[in-house]
Amino acid sequence: MRKLIPTTTPRLLLAAFLLLAAGAAMAQERARIVAVNYPLAYFAERLAGDAAEVIYPVPESVDPSFWRPAIADISTVQSADLILLNGAGFATWVDRVSLPRSKLVNSSDGLSDRFISTQSITHSHGDGGEHSHEGTAAYTWLDPDLAIAQAEAVARAMTARGLAPADAVQDRLDALRSELETLDAAAGDALADAGTVPMIATHPRYQYLARAYGLDIAALDWDAGATPDADQLQALSDLAAERGARILIWEADPGAEAMTATDELGLTSVVFPPLATPPEDGSYLEAFRAAVTALGTAATP
């Protein structure tokens, strides 16, 4: 026993040192991928496995649509090996910062013919003549079919840059695609009868979801999770009466007071997180499935 201690201790120490060194080397070698929203971060994590560190740089309480990165945040993004953009006008901050084009990948590139245009404002200034800002609905991942195309774009970018082994990425993509197709089928079943039920969303986030499953969703422009004031409730009441809507979709739980107020208008509240940020429970797939199930249940007579 006395002899065992002095001979094994150095070996154990050496092994621990080698493990630490290997861990440090792996940490250094791991590629860094930045994603501008949660769905892209989720796809990247699923596709890269342990080969890359996926960074979602937006603070927890901030909507990535409105996030304004600080200089330090931009430096973090600039130093990544791959920067995943959503496109479709999502995260407009990228237009106002300097990013290395060689690392940028627009995951919805090639999907522009499937984008949904939003209203525009026409104005003029200087001598430049009149022009308009036409917008694009940005929450493309709420259509699983578009989400599959975006995941494929992420996989191509990873493979092309050698950030993860191509075979492994392809295997993971096949699995992810299969799960997204299953999700699409499940959502189709859950919302099969929801198309005839007019709905109102508290924020215009669900254009692609509505198109994918034939839903009739009108939108207000309320802050996520905020309790509506009297004017907003009146506008909601008028819109509900005009459209015969009986379902109100919330981005986030607004609290009991707000739900009670809208319930009194004869509207059934459904919380459908648009998933731009990580859901409180589960993953993109689980949260999406739970939300469409809740919406389908609410729409069932």
Next chain:
Amino acid sequence: MNALFLAYAYLRYHWARSAVLVVVAALILFVPAATQILLSTSERALVARGEATPLVLGARGSELDLTMSALYFSDERPDPIRMSQVEAIWDSGLAMPLPLHTAFSSGGFRIVGTTLDYFGFRDLEVAQGRGLTLLGEAVIGAEVAQALDKGVGDALVSAPENLFDLDGVYPLEMPIVGVLAPTNTPDDNAIFVDIKTAWVIQGIGHGHEDVVTAADIASGTDALANAAVVQYQRITPENIESFHFHGSQDDFPASSVIVVPNDTRSGTILKGRYLDPESPTQLVEPAGVIRGLVDRIFRIKTLLDVVTAIIAVAALAAIGLAVFLSYRLRAGEIATAVKLGARRGMVLRLLAAETVTLLFVAGGFAMAGAVVVSRNAESWVGFLLALGS
């Protein structure tokens, strides 16, 4: 030893004449050496910049103008090409395109709008401050910082393209956030901005007051168009959110595009795609264009060498004549030395020692001058090349 001592004493006594002879001889030795050093350094600098830039894409026209614009940010203005050409190269997966927008200037220096990839491609390092981060920021070359006495925290204002161009280009004030380490290349004389900032200067992107105000919404007129909105001439944290671009980025302009193929095969494939003479764009190899220019310059240099040689021969003849005449003037002195017992060989040694001393001192000065030129040749050539742009 006595001859050298006497020669030194003689030259020191006639110091004015000796100084003139030293200066003339030193110049005769120095000028061809310095010319050779500067020319060979210029050749190296020109060819090195060309060879470090694999391909340049631009509007069809003068290859030299396109190359000078893309490599040296010269005053040549090749027609712009659309950014869709840049995207086409990205989509091909054969090369990395680096768009350059060089239409504007500030303080006499070219504003170069590009992407961050350019800094990596040229190995440019920030010596002070930081790199480009936000729209509207500028990073300046070392020469720009020195010439304009500007640094991090100062600002530059883009020069109006045309005094009468009231519709298009408004000056934009750009904060300097970084100064690059010197490279002795045209990058030292450039003001780098994000290409999006160059588009803002051009008027393609702009920021302005809210079109729809709270008062509009309250009065129910928020859907009306609002004319004569005030545009911002400085991008600040307060107004940066209002900056936006109109139209598709594919239609935005670039002056030229540096194209860095993945490998030789990719470069060959790309070159083949731009061979059509009817195509509005061309892909040129800057090394070949620069080599042609250098060959032309060096044909002129041959003529220069002949002229220098003739002048050198004439100057040497003049020195020889001056020395010969001085010997004639010193005939009496030499005769006195002979009468005092100096042998003819001693007299010749004395005269030779004087001449060798003169040439040795002149050679020393010429060599010192050549060393100075050689040590500073790169920066001087960089400066001269920048003057040429």
